[in-house]
Amino acid sequence: MNQPPRIKPPRESVPKTENLCAFCTAKCCRYFALPIDTPTEPKDFDYLRWYLLHEQASVFLDEGIWYLLVHTTCRHLQDDYRCGIYHTRPQICREYSTDNCEYDDSYVYEGYFELPDQVQEYFEARFTSDPEDPHFRSPKPEMFPILNN
Numbered sequence: 001m002n003q004p005p006r007i008k009p010p011r012e013s014v015p016k017t018e019n020l021c022a023f024c025t026a027k028c029c030r031y032f033a034l035p036i037d038t039p040t041e042p043k044d045f046d047y048l049r050w051y052l053l054h055e056q057a058s059v060f061l062d063e064g065i066w067y068l069l070v071h072t073t074c075r076h077l078q079d080d081y082r083c084g085i086y087h088t089r090p091q092i093c094r095e096y097s098t099d100n101c102e103y104d105d106s107y108v109y110e111g112y113f114e115l116p117d118q119v120q121e122y123f124e125a126r127f128t129s130d131p132e133d134p135h136f137r138s139p140k141p142e143m144f145p146i147l148n149n
Contacts, residue, residue, distance in 0.1 A: 006081065011104050020098040026081040027102050029074040033060070033067040045123040049116035059119070061111035 006025050014020055036059075039045050051057050056071040076084040083089055113119050 008103075020101070020103055021081075024081065024101075024103055026077055027105070028096060029077045029081075029083070031069055031071045033069040036066050036068050038064075038066050039123075042123070042127075045119055048113065048119045052113060052116045052119060059113045060109040062109045064110075 006023070008023055008025065011020065014023055037044065039048055048059050051059060051068055058069045058071065060067050060069055074083075076089075078084045083093070111122070113122070
């Protein structure tokens with residue numbers, strides 16, 4: 001799919017009478033995310049590592065819920081960023097709203113993992129380290145000196 005570049009105005013500058021999708025590059029049609037069980041034991045984190053060994057996959061944590069995110073484009077997304085099956089699109093697409101969509105590209109997750117090593121580090125920090133151990137965290141760095149002009 002060879003899509004033309006599109007200049008995307010800030011959400012607040014799009015008139016309320018306009019459809020926000022007309023200005024977007026269809027980010028919502030380029031991935032899907034499925035909730036997964038909250039990992040609680042080593043085997044669960046090993047599954048997360050396994051997911052991340054696959055291309056186009058990441059895992060994120062948002063509002064206490066874990067998700068498997070698959071970065072893949074809908075096969076019906078057209079070159080002009082419109083849906084090729086709009087009138088027969090699935091119900092999940094019909095219910096989707098731009099009220100809280102990721103149009104602005106500024107969304108931040110509680111946790112986001114792209115590499116298996118990140119999951120391993122998270123697991124070790126959360127579940128295998130002893131907070132009473134003086135080596136649990138790096139020491140607080142010293143403040144930079146104030147430079148006089």
